[in-house]
Amino acid sequence: MSVDETEPAAVGDLPGRRRLVVLVVGAVFWTWLLTRWIYHNAALDRIFSTLGLPGLIRSEVPVRDREPWLSPEPFASAADSVASFGHGSGLPEVATGWLVWLCDLLAFSIESAPALAEGAYVTVYLTVVSILLGLAIAVPLSVARVYGGTVLGRLSLAYTELIRGTPLLAQLFLLYYGLPLASVIESLGFVGSGWVPGPAAFVAIVGFTINSSAYQSEYIRSALQSVDEKQLVAARSVGLSKWAGIRHVVLPQGLRYAIPGWTNEFVYLIKYSSLAAFITVSELFGRAENIVTDTFRTTDVYVILALFYLALVLTTALAMERVAASVAIPGVGQPDGDR
Amino acid sequence: MIETASEAGTSIVGMLQADAGSLLSLGGRTAGVLQVSDWAFVATNWEYLLAGTVVTMLLTITSLSLGFLAGFPAGAIEVYSSGRLSDVVSTFGVLLRGTPIVVLVVLVHFGLPLPRFGSIPWLEVDLTAFLSATLALGLRSGAYQSQVFRGAIQSIDDGQLAAARSVGMSSRQAIRHVVFPQALRRSLPGFQNEFTIVLKDTSIAFAIGLAELLTRAENLYLQPGQGTAVLEVILTITAIYFVLTFVTNRSLEAIHRRYSIPGGTE
Amino acid sequence: MSLLHFENVSKSYGDEEVLHDVSFQLDAGDVEVIVGPSGSGKSTLLRCVNRLTEIDDGVISLEGEDIHAMDENTLRRRVGMVFQDFNLFAHRTARGNVTLGLTEVLGLSKHEADERAEQYLQQVGVADQADAYPAELSGGQKQRVGIARALAMDPDLMLFDEPTSALDPELVGEVLAVMRELADDGMTMLAVTHEMGFARSVASRLAFLEDGQIVERGPPEQLFEQPQHDRTDEFLGELTDLNR
Numbered sequence: 001m002s003v004d005e006t007e008p009a010a011v012g013d014l015p016g017r018r019r020l021v022v023l024v025v026g027a028v029f030w031t032w033l034l035t036r037w038i039y040h041n042a043a044l045d046r047i048f049s050t051l052g053l054p055g056l057i058r059s060e061v062p063v064r065d066r067e068p069w070l071s072p073e074p075f076a077s078a079a080d081s082v083a084s085f086g087h088g089s090g091l092p093e094v095a096t097g098w099l100v101w102l103c104d105l106l107a108f109s110i111e112s113a114p115a116l117a118e119g120a121y122v123t124v125y126l127t128v129v130s131i132l133l134g135l136a137i138a139v140p141l142s143v144a145r146v147y148g149g150t151v152l153g154r155l156s157l158a159y160t161e162l163i164r165g166t167p168l169l170a171q172l173f174l175l176y177y178g179l180p181l182a183s184v185i186e187s188l189g190f191v192g193s194g195w196v197p198g199p200a201a202f203v204a205i206v207g208f209t210i211n212s213s214a215y216q217s218e219y220i221r222s223a224l225q226s227v228d229e230k231q232l233v234a235a236r237s238v239g240l241s242k243w244a245g246i247r248h249v250v251l252p253q254g255l256r257y258a259i260p261g262w263t264n265e266f267v268y269l270i271k272y273s274s275l276a277a278f279i280t281v282s283e284l285f286g287r288a289e290n291i292v293t294d295t296f297r298t299t300d301v302y303v304i305l306a307l308f309y310l311a312l313v314l315t316t317a318l319a320m321e322r323v324a325a326s327v328a329i330p331g332v333g334q335p336d337g338d339r
Numbered sequence: 340m341i342e343t344a345s346e347a348g349t350s351i352v353g354m355l356q357a358d359a360g361s362l363l364s365l366g367g368r369t370a371g372v373l374q375v376s377d378w379a380f381v382a383t384n385w386e387y388l389l390a391g392t393v394v395t396m397l398l399t400i401t402s403l404s405l406g407f408l409a410g411f412p413a414g415a416i417e418v419y420s421s422g423r424l425s426d427v428v429s430t431f432g433v434l435l436r437g438t439p440i441v442v443l444v445v446l447v448h449f450g451l452p453l454p455r456f457g458s459i460p461w462l463e464v465d466l467t468a469f470l471s472a473t474l475a476l477g478l479r480s481g482a483y484q485s486q487v488f489r490g491a492i493q494s495i496d497d498g499q500l501a502a503a504r505s506v507g508m509s510s511r512q513a514i515r516h517v518v519f520p521q522a523l524r525r526s527l528p529g530f531q532n533e534f535t536i537v538l539k540d541t542s543i544a545f546a547i548g549l550a551e552l553l554t555r556a557e558n559l560y561l562q563p564g565q566g567t568a569v570l571e572v573i574l575t576i577t578a579i580y581f582v583l584t585f586v587t588n589r590s591l592e593a594i595h596r597r598y599s600i601p602g603g604t605e
Numbered sequence: 606m607s608l609l610h611f612e613n614v615s616k617s618y619g620d621e622e623v624l625h626d627v628s629f630q631l632d633a634g635d636v637e638v639i640v641g642p643s644g645s646g647k648s649t650l651l652r653c654v655n656r657l658t659e660i661d662d663g664v665i666s667l668e669g670e671d672i673h674a675m676d677e678n679t680l681r682r683r684v685g686m687v688f689q690d691f692n693l694f695a696h697r698t699a700r701g702n703v704t705l706g707l708t709e710v711l712g713l714s715k716h717e718a719d720e721r722a723e724q725y726l727q728q729v730g731v732a733d734q735a736d737a738y739p740a741e742l743s744g745g746q747k748q749r750v751g752i753a754r755a756l757a758m759d760p761d762l763m764l765f766d767e768p769t770s771a772l773d774p775e776l777v778g779e780v781l782a783v784m785r786e787l788a789d790d791g792m793t794m795l796a797v798t799h800e801m802g803f804a805r806s807v808a809s810r811l812a813f814l815e816d817g818q819i820v821e822r823g824p825p826e827q828l829f830e831q832p833q834h835d836r837t838d839e840f841l842g843e844l845t846d847l848n849r
Contacts, residue, residue: 018430165584166577167539170553174577177560178570271439278545285441299450306438306446313437502692502751505655506706506758507682516705521696600696600738 019318026315032069036117040066063287066114072107079103109304112291116308119287122201123312126276126283127269130205134212134265139251141217146224147246156217163214169275172207176200176279204276212269219261224254256327263320267313274309284308377568381575384559390462391555392579398472398551399538405477406533410484417485418492419514428485435482440543444475448547468549472541480537487529491522524600531591535584542580552576606669608633608793609654609762614663616649616817623649624660625817631762636794638804638825641814642840647797650814651764654795655684668761682710685755689767691747693739699726699750700735703757711758725753729783745776749783756787763787765796801845805829813837 038044038057045059079100086096145156163171175181185191185199227250235245277286288305292298381388416428435443447453448471456466495518503513542553550558556576560569609631616624623646631637639647652658653665656677665672672680694702700722707718726732729749731742739747748768755763765784769777781803788794788807798804804811805825812822813836821828821837829845832838 018433161585162581165535165539165581167542167553167580169542169545170556170573170577170580173553173556174570174573178573267437271437274439274441275543277441285439299446302442302446302450306434306442309439309442310434310437314433496690496692498688498690498692499694501657502686502688502694502754503705505657505681505684505686506754507678507710508706509678512709516709517694517696524696600740 022314022318026311026318029311030315032113033117033120036114037121040118063115063118066118068110068113070110070113072110075103075107075110079107105300105303108297108300112288112301112304115287115291116284116304119282119284120308120312122197122276122281122283123270123273126201126204126208126273126281127266130208130212130273131216131262131266131269133205133209134216137209137213138216138220141213142220142224143246145217145221147242160214160217163211164218168207168211168272169278171211172204172275172279175207176203181206198281200280201276204273204279204281207279208269208273208276212265215268216261216265219258219265220254223257223261224250226257227253253329256329259320259324259327263317263324266316266320270312270316271309372567373570374567377565377571380559380565380568381571387555387559388552388576388579391550391552391576392583394462394464394469394549394551395538395541395580396583398469398476398541398544398549399534401469401473402476402480402537402541403534405473406480406484406537407530409478409481411488413481413485414488414492415519417489432482432485435479436486438479440475440479440540441546443479444472444543445546447471447475462550464550465548468544468547471547472544472549472551476537476540476543480533483536484526484530484533487526487533488522491525491529492518494525495521524598527591527595531588531595534587534591538584538587539580552579607631607666608635608668609795610664610666610669612664612666614653614660614665616646616653616658616660616662623817624653626663627817627819628663629812629819629822631793631795633761633793634791635809636788636807637796637810637812638808639795639797639812639814640799640804640840640844645814646817647814648766651686651766651795651797654762654764655681655686657686678710682758683761684764685758685760685762686764687748687751687755687766687768689770691739691744691751691771693747693750693754695739698736698738699731699742699746699753702739702750703754706754706758721757722753725757726750728756728786729753730779743776744772745779748772748780752780752783752787762793762795765794765798767797767799769798769800799844801841813840815840 040059040061041057042059045057048057082096082103083100086100141156141159144152145160146153148156182199182203185202190196191199191202231249231253232242232245235249236242240248273283274285276283277289280286282290285305288301292301295301413428413432416425417432448468451471451474453467453470456470458465499517499521500513503517504510508516541551544551545553545557548554553576556572560566560572607630611627611629614624614627615622627650629637639650641647649658653660654672656672660673667675667680667683693699694705697705700719703722703725704715704718707713707721708715713721723732723735726735729752731746731749731753734742734746734750737746739750742750752768768784769780772780777800781800784794784796784803785807796808808825810822811825811828813820813828813834815836821832821834828837829841832841
C-alpha cells in the first residue's frame with residue numbers, strides 16, 4: 001500500500017481564543033488529575049510511610065469509596081431550584097430544561113470524578129508506555145525498510161502492511177482471547193500485585209506497542225525519505241560509515257520531520273486506548289462503563305467521558321506543539337500545518 | 340430510556356466479563372493452539388461470516404458517503420467563510436476528531452432518540468444499530484475529510500484564481516470551476532486513507548452489538564463448546580479484514596491512476 | 606476619448622505607499638511598456654486596472670467610465686490579463702483553458718466556444734497542442750495559451766505582467782512575436798517587461814516607474830537617447846546590459 005496511511009491533522013488548528021480556553025481549562029484539569037493520581041499512588045504511599053508520613057498518601061482507599069473533593073451538593077440543589085422555578089413560572093420546558101440538565105451534569109461529573117481519574121491514570125500510562133516501546137521498535141524497523149536491502153525491506157514492509165491493514169480491536173482480541181498470552185504473563189508471579197498492573201493491561205500494552213510500531217515506522221520512513229539523499233553522500237565523503245552517517249546526519253533531521261506524525265500518533269493512542277476496555281482493562285472507558293451499569297445514566301456518562309477524552313487530547317496536542325517548537329531547526333521539518 | 344440503558348448494561352458489561360480464564364482451556368482441548376477441528380468449525384460457518392463481511396462493507400460505504408457529504412461542504416466552509424458558521428463547523432470538527440470513536444458510537448446509539456427499525460433478512464442486522472454506527476463513523480470521517488479537503492483547497496495556487504477572475508468569472512464561478520475540481524482530485528489520497536480507517540473502525544460497532552464481522556466472530560467462539568476455536572476464528576476474520584483493506588487500496592489506486600491529469604501532481 | 610485614464614491614483618499596503626499620485630492616459634491602439642526596479646509598484650499598477658487590487662485614491666477610467674462604478678466581472682471581460690507564472694488551469698487542456706471563460710462568462714455554447722478557442726489557439730501558434738494539459742507544455746507554449754485565453758474574451762485592453770520573465774531565454778522570442786503581432790493588429794496593450802528590444806521596436810510609449818511614481822514617460826527613443834532624469838538613464842543602462 002503505497003498510500004501513506006497517516007491521519008490528517010489530528011485535531012486541527014486552534015485559533016486564538018479557543019486555544020486560550022483550552023490552555024486554562026487544561027491547566028486546571030491536569031492539576032486536579034495529577035493531584036488525584038499522586039494522592040492515591042501506592043508506590044508513593046510506601047515511600048512517604050517510611051518517611052514517617054503515613055497519612056499523606058491514601059492509596060489503600062478503593063476506587064468505589066473515594067470521595068470527590070468538591071461537593072456536588074450546590075450543583076444538585078441548583079438543578080432542583082432551577083427546575084422548580086421553571087415549573088412555577090410557566091416557562092416552556094426548553095428554556096429551563098437545559099439548565100437543569102447542565103447543573104445535574106455538573107453534580108454528576110463531580111461524583112464520578114474519582115473513578116474517572118483512576119481510569120485516566122491507566123489510559124495515560126498505557127499510551128505513554130506503548131508509544132515509547134513502539135518507537136523503540138519503529139526506528140530499526142524503518143531503517144531496515146529504507147536502508148536494509150530487499151530482504152529486510154520486504155520483511156519490514158510485510159509487518160507494517162499486516163498490522164496497518166487489520167483493526168486494532170481484532171488485534172487485541174487475538175492477543176487476549178486467542179493466544180494464551182494473558183495466562184503466560186499471569187504466571188510470572190509479580191503481576192497484578194501491589195502497583196504492578198494485571199495481565200490484561202500487559203496484553204493491552206503489547207497490542208498497542210505492536211500497532212503503534214507499525215504506524216510510527218511509516219511516519220519515520222517517510223521522514224527519513226524526505227531528508228535529501230545528498231546529506232548522506234556528504235556524510236560519507238567526510239569519512240563516516242553508512243550507519244554512522246544515518247545515525248548522525250539522517251536521523252536527527254528525519255526525526256524532526258516525523259514530529260507531526262508523532263503528535264498524530266499520541267492523540268490516536270489516547271483515543272484508541274479506550275479499546276483496552278474490551279479486554280477487561282479498567283481504563284477510562286472501562287470505568288465509565290462501570291458507572292453506567294451502576295447508575296443507568298448512559299447519555300450523561302458518555303457526554304462527560306467525551307469531554308474528558310477531549311481534555312486529554314487537546315492538551316496533548318498543544319503540548320506536542322510546544323515540543324516541536326523547542327526542537328525546531330530553521331529549515332528542517334517545519335510542519336506544513338496540514339498534518 | 341431504562342430499556343436502552345439496561346441493554347447497554349448487559350451488552351457491553353457482558354462482553355467485558357467474557358471470562359478469559361474459561362476460554363483458555365476447555366475440557367482438555369486448548370485454545371491457543373491451532374486445531375483442524377476448529378478450522379472445520381470456521382468453515383461450516385462461512386455463510387455467517389460472509390454476511391458479516393457484507394455488513395462491514397455496507398457500513399463502510401454508508402459511513403464514508405455520509406462523511407463525504409458532510410466533510411466536503413465543511414472543508415469549503417472552513418476555507419471560504421469566516422465568522423459564526425466557520426467557527427461552529429470547526430468546533431464540531433475538533434469535537435469529532437478529539438473523541439474516541441467508541442465513545443461516539445455509544446453516545447449516538449444510547450443518547451439519541453433513534454427510531455426503532457427492525458432488521459434485514461439474511462444479513463440479520465439491527466437497523467437501528469446500523470444507523471447509529473453509520474452516524475458516528477460517518478460524522479467522524481466527515482470531520483477528517485473536511486481537513487483533507489481544506490488542505491487540498493488551500494494547496495491550489497492563488498494565481499489560478501486570479502486568472503479565473505481576470506477572465507471575468509465571479510468568485511463563485513472561479514471556485515466552482517477552477518478550485519473545486521482540482522481540490523477534489525488532490526483529496527483522493529486522503530480519501531483513500533479514510534476508506535481504510537473507516538473499514539477497520541467498523542469493528543467498533545461491536546460495542547453496540549451490531550452484527551458486523553468482529554461481533555460475529557465472538558458469537559461463534561462463545562457458542563458452548565467452541566471456546567478452543569477462538570484463535571482460528573479471530574485469525575480468519577483478521578485475514579478477511581486484511582484482504583478487504585488490501586483489495587480496496589489497490590482498486591482505489593488504480594482508479595486514481597486512471598483519472599489523474601497527465602504530468603500533474605494531482 | 607482615451608481608452609485608459611489614470612487620475613491621481615494612489616495605493617498603500619498598510620504604511621507602505623506603493624503607488625503615489627499616478628496619472629497617465631492611453632489611447633486606443635497604444636502600446637505602453639512600464640519598467641522600473643522591483644518593488645516600484647509595476648505589478649500593482651496593472652492589477653489595479655482590472656481591480657484584482659483596489660486603489661485607495663484617485664480614479665481609473667476605461668473609455669470614460671470609472672471602473673470602480675462598474676461590476677468587476679463585467680470590467681474583466683473588457684480587460685485581459687497575462688501573468689508571469691502563466692496561471693493556466695492545471696486541470697484543463699489548452700483548449701479547455703480558453704473555453705472556460707467563453708462558456709461560463711460569455712455564455713457561449715460548447716460548440717461555439719470550441720470553435721472560438723481553435724481560432725485563438727491558432728493565432729498564437731499552439732493549435733496542435735489544443736488537447737495537451739498545461740503540465741505537458743513548454744513554458745513558451747503555456748504563455749501563448751495564456752495569451753489566447755485572455756484574447757478569446759475579446760477585450761478592449763490587454764495587460765501583460767512580466768510575461769516572459771519566467772521563461773527560458775530561448776522561449777522568450779516566440780511569446781514576444783505573438784505580442785508584436787497583437788500590437789500590429791491594433792490591440793491596446795499595457796505591459797510590464799524588461800525586454801528592451803521589444804520596447805524599442807513595438808512600444809508607442811515607455812514609462813519609468815520608481816517608488817510608486819512615474820519618473821519619466823515618453824517614446825522609447827526619447828528615454829533611451831535623451832532621458833530627462835539621471836535615474837532613468839541609470840536604470841535603462843542596467844537593463845540593456847542585462848539584455849545584451
